Amino acid sequence: MSAGLAALLDDVAVLARAAAASIDDVGLAAAKAGSKAAGVVIDDAAVTPQYVRGLAAERELPIVKRIALGSLRNKFLIILPVILVLSQFLPVLLTPLLMIGGAYLCYEGAEKVWAKIAHHDAHGAGEERQADEKTLVSGAIRTDLILSAEIMVISLNEVADESFVSRLVILVIVAIAMTVLVYGAVGLIVKMDDVGLRLSQLPGAGVARFGRGLVKAMPRVLTFLTVVGTAAMLWVGGHILLVGADELGLHFLYESVHHLEEAAHDATGALGGLVGWLVNTIASAIVGLIVGAVIVAVMSVTFHRSKATAEHTDAGTDEPKAVDPAASDR
Incomplete structure (x- = not known):
């Protein structure tokens, strides 16, 4: 009896060690997968604060919480099921779907650039954003959907050789x-x-001085993050399109940017890594801006044409109808 119990305990110990090793492996794989998406994570963190800028202080954290919950819904109800099913059965569709998302990011970024140039934000946009939190949160969650999809697909690519269950656990x-x-x-x-x-x-002079400096600095920090967030949309969107086009067999643009990056890397010695990355980032942002500007132009023409048609139709229905004198006599 004691020998059987000892054997059972040995088996349990072996299983426990195997489980611990599996957990360690999953943890390492998750850390590796997440680190590959670090660039997009930074972009996501830079993009989001612009959605709460100008809100009343007591509404900032509730709005961030709502966007965060929306981000979790994006990941668990939309992104994870879609990419896991596609990676298992139709991996060829992952790239086109990502490119559609990338084009949307380019559109969002270019639209913000155009609004700044045309001063569209000078007509009470801040008040509208404060008054319509639902629209604000919806816009932030839509943008998060694309950035989260990019994060999850990059992570998925790092664990593509794992079993389905391991991929699921790691991505969760x-x-x-x-x-x-x-x-x-x-x-x-x-x-x-x-x-x-x-x-x-607080009573300490140094602490109080630091606090006042922090208060004065934050508007500039938020302005900077707004600029970085817009640039990030263009960069990430453009990069998605470049990589996606290359994977679909259209190599020219991606290879051109890659050659520029390598040339900058080789020409700048110790700073080559940083300079090469900057060249790639700027080139991707330029591609994103061009694509986004085209989409903005198409949307603008289509929207204004539809709006003009609708207004014309409404005006036509508002015109008084002619009265037949003979009918009135009857």
């Missing part, structure tokens, strides 16, 4: 970790001015 870990990381950082960013205000009221 990545989804939760990235959401906490991004929206935790966003929450800290948008509340830093409140932190500065609290510090400025």
